[in-house]
């Protein structure tokens with residue numbers, strides 16, 4: 001569904017840390033949260049940064065797989081939200097769901113159904129999924145693939161002119 005992606009948006013660790021901190025600043029202005037549910041795996045890193053900044057100690061995971069490399073496959077929930085955290089939500093606790101990005105919105109839709117009253121936050125958003133997110137930092141176009149720092153390595157880059165250096 002996202003292939004081929006015409007543009008690429010590589011994100012360094014430094015940039016990702018800054019953007020995740022910016023997300024935490026924005027969330028701090030919205031209210032307080034009792035627990036975070038990170039959507040593993042991509043949501044684990046921003047969730048750790050947001051948890052540190054907002055001093056949230058209860059951090060739960062839900063594992064959802066929707067992509068094989070850049071191709072969207074069927075959505076699979078590999079680990080559900082634990083009963084104690086679902087109970088917290090039922091008893092009125094404020095839950096913050098964190099993911100790295102929303103693309104088509106399939107993952108967000110599935111996790112929102114699990115926690116209907118929760119606040120959904122991502123660092124990046126693409127237009128198709130944007131409406132499913134309450135708070136995000138940076139929007140990129142739908143035909144852009146975001147490369148996260150944990151998927152990258154330092155490598156030679158050919159000169160823009162196309163020649164050799």
Ligand SMILES: O=P(O)(O)OC[C@H]1O[C@H](OP(=O)(O)OP(=O)(O)O)[C@H](O)[C@@H]1O
Pocket residue numbers: 039040041042043064065066067068099100101102103104105106107108129
């Ligand atoms: O809005 P969508 O079209 O659902 O795409 C967004 C989801 O896709 C990626 O996860 P992925 O399924 O690749 O698993 P991962 O987090 O383990 O890398 C990303 O981390 C989001 O969770």
Ligand code: HPA
Pocket residue numbers: 002067101103144145146147148
């Ligand atoms: O643009 C993306 N980058 C990384 N993972 C993704 N999963 C869905 N879209 C993306």
Ligand SMILES: [Mg+2]
Pocket residue numbers: 039040041042043064099107
């Ligand atoms: Mg993910």
